[in-house]
Amino acid sequence: MSDGLALNWRRIPERYAMKGNHCTNCKQDYFPSRMICPNCRRKGHLVSKDMPRIGKIVSYTKVMVGPSGFENEGNYYLALIDLGSGAKVLSQIVDSDEQDIHIGASVKKMFRKIGEVEEKGAITYGYKFKVVKPLTEDQVEALKEKNKK
Amino acid sequence: MSKLRRVAMIGAGLTKFGEHWNLSFRELGTEAAIKAVENSNIDGKEIEAMYIGCMASGRFVGQEHIGALVADQLGLNPIPSTRVEAACASGGLALRTGYLSIASGEHDIVAVGGIEKMTEVTTAEAGFALGGAGDQETELFHGATFPALYALLAKVHMKQFGTTEEQMAAVSVKNHKNAVHNPIAQFRKEISIEQVMKSGYVATPLKLLDCSPISDGAAAVILAEIGLAKKLCENPVEIIGSTHATDSLALTGRKSLTELNATKVASAQLFHQTGLTPKDIDMAEVHDCFSIAEILAIEDIGFFKKGQGGPATEQGKTALDGEIAINPSGGLKGCGHPVGATGVKQAAEMFQQLRGEAGGRQVKEAEIGLTHNVGGSGATCVMHAFRLMENR
Numbered sequence: 001m002s003d004g005l006a007l008n009w010r011r012i013p014e015r016y017a018m019k020g021n022h023c024t025n026c027k028q029d030y031f032p033s034r035m036i037c038p039n040c041r042r043k044g045h046l047v048s049k050d051m052p053r054i055g056k057i058v059s060y061t062k063v064m065v066g067p068s069g070f071e072n073e074g075n076y077y078l079a080l081i082d083l084g085s086g087a088k089v090l091s092q093i094v095d096s097d098e099q100d101i102h103i104g105a106s107v108k109k110m111f112r113k114i115g116e117v118e119e120k121g122a123i124t125y126g127y128k129f130k131v132v133k134p135l136t137e138d139q140v141e142a143l144k145e146k147n148k149k
Numbered sequence: 150m151s152k153l154r155r156v157a158m159i160g161a162g163l164t165k166f167g168e169h170w171n172l173s174f175r176e177l178g179t180e181a182a183i184k185a186v187e188n189s190n191i192d193g194k195e196i197e198a199m200y201i202g203c204m205a206s207g208r209f210v211g212q213e214h215i216g217a218l219v220a221d222q223l224g225l226n227p228i229p230s231t232r233v234e235a236a237c238a239s240g241g242l243a244l245r246t247g248y249l250s251i252a253s254g255e256h257d258i259v260a261v262g263g264i265e266k267m268t269e270v271t272t273a274e275a276g277f278a279l280g281g282a283g284d285q286e287t288e289l290f291h292g293a294t295f296p297a298l299y300a301l302l303a304k305v306h307m308k309q310f311g312t313t314e315e316q317m318a319a320v321s322v323k324n325h326k327n328a329v330h331n332p333i334a335q336f337r338k339e340i341s342i343e344q345v346m347k348s349g350y351v352a353t354p355l356k357l358l359d360c361s362p363i364s365d366g367a368a369a370v371i372l373a374e375i376g377l378a379k380k381l382c383e384n385p386v387e388i389i390g391s392t393h394a395t396d397s398l399a400l401t402g403r404k405s406l407t408e409l410n411a412t413k414v415a416s417a418q419l420f421h422q423t424g425l426t427p428k429d430i431d432m433a434e435v436h437d438c439f440s441i442a443e444i445l446a447i448e449d450i451g452f453f454k455k456g457q458g459g460p461a462t463e464q465g466k467t468a469l470d471g472e473i474a475i476n477p478s479g480g481l482k483g484c485g486h487p488v489g490a491t492g493v494k495q496a497a498e499m500f501q502q503l504r505g506e507a508g509g510r511q512v513k514e515a516e517i518g519l520t521h522n523v524g525g526s527g528a529t530c531v532m533h534a535f536r537l538m539e540n541r
Contacts, residue, residue, distance in 0.1 A: 059301040059302070060301070060304060061304060063297045064352060064353075065276075065352070067277045067292065067294050068276065069277075070292045071273060076292060078291065078292065078293055078301070080400060088401035089401060090291055090293060090401055092291055092292060114290065114292075
């Protein structure tokens with residue numbers, strides 16, 4: 001973990017709200033945001049855009065040995081997530097049953113503590129994702145009942 | 150290539166790869182360079198410039214500014230000496246930089262080195278230093294390690310092509326087998342598929358024995374313009390092609406997760422440059438930082454069809470006596486992976502192999518060899534092709 005306070009502070013819009021950007025010329029989303037569109041370069045026009053808060057797992061791994069700053073995390077899941085808008089994100093998967101984490105699983109964005117900026121004691125926050133399971137038939141029925149009332 | 154001058158290797162030197170508790174960073178580099186100079190039969194004062202591949206000496210030993218440092222240790226000040234960095238491809242890129250310095254006409258004889266001293270820090274600290282080869286802000290920040298990034302690639306390959314953990318294990322088994330015959334290798338002992346399968350997971354599906362180790366080591370080669378090379382050396386090895394391609398540091402920026410595009414581009418350019426095809430290559434040193442990386446490499450270079458790298462390895466097609474010998478040195482897995490040194494070690498291996506000096510790991514009747522050096526999870530790829538010169 002890098003301990004520069006400003007380094008983490010300037011990433012707050014990206015890490016808290018998943019603010020990226022979008023090229024109005026080629027319609028591609030970028031996360032994190034870029035200074036120029038790599039497809040269109042000077043012909044591109046980038047505008048700020050909040051990334052979708054849901055996506056699908058493209059690949060995942062269970063990390064058994066973490067790097068410095070993550071020694072106390074135990075085992076954790078990391079996944080590449082397709083946000084369905086041309087952008088992908090790498091994130092931890094939390095609050096999910098192990099058997100539900102698979103390629104193609106739907107996930108949604110959560111707000112979580114990521115780590116601590118060691119010497120200065122500041123805590124970094126950001127996005128992690130959790131698996132959202134489709135509702136079972138019983139749950140759908142129950143919801144329908146509830147809506148009738 | 151037509152306007153470039155031809156370049157050949159006239160000597161190579163290597164330290165043993167492994168844990169060097171009694172040698173410092175500068176001593177490792179100096180030892181490899183002295184061996185390369187002795188091997189090339191020059192005095193040393195002919196060397197006009199140096200290029201040294203090193204990824205993270207600042208993080209590993211707190212030392213930067215190593216170009217001038219190593220030149221000083223060798224008594225070669227005031228020649229120009231340049232550090233070259235491209236993560237784990239630093240060595241390969243140093244070789245290419247040295248090659249271009251002669252090909253361009255700027256120099257006639259140069260030394261190329263690669264050094265990394267990784268065991269002065271804890272494994273966690275080494276993991277963090279190596280993590281800098283990926284995207285610090287969007288990968289390392291979230292707890293990604295290098296095994297984790299390659300594990301993400303492995304998972305997609307397994308899903309798409311049915312590649313198995315046993316097939317990946319076969320890469321490590323084969324590379325350890327080759328390393329037995331390499332005097333500088335870190336692990337000179339065979340391992341079995343069962344041993345790999347039973348080694349603990351580091352990041353699923355990759356296990357400890359799917360991963361190259363943390364190593365200390367250095368490698369050096371002496372390059373010369375071809376006319377000079379013929380005068381100085383009985384059997385120089387010509388560098389017949391040199392290419393370099395890049396991609397996004399982060400996996401999220403890749404168009405495909407089942408191939409490394411930088412490898413595809415660098416190898417296509419190398420075959421175009423040399424007029425060769427994958428079938429013309431007798432042996433290759435490829436970047437097997439993880440077992441899945443060798444499978445990706447042999448597919449992306451074109452030795453095997455996409456998805457066939459795993460089965461081909463399992464069937465022994467990449468063994469020393471197979472269709473094409475992959476990683477005769479033992480690769481990064483068996484020989485060790487001092488990151489900045491690896492790309493230069495690959496070239497030194499081709500030098501010894503093509504001259505028939507590789508002993509028990511000699512690839513029979515090898516005429517053309519290729520090296521493939523990757524930085525990060527595929528953001529840099531440097532490739533070279535080599536052929537023994539028909540001298541006299």
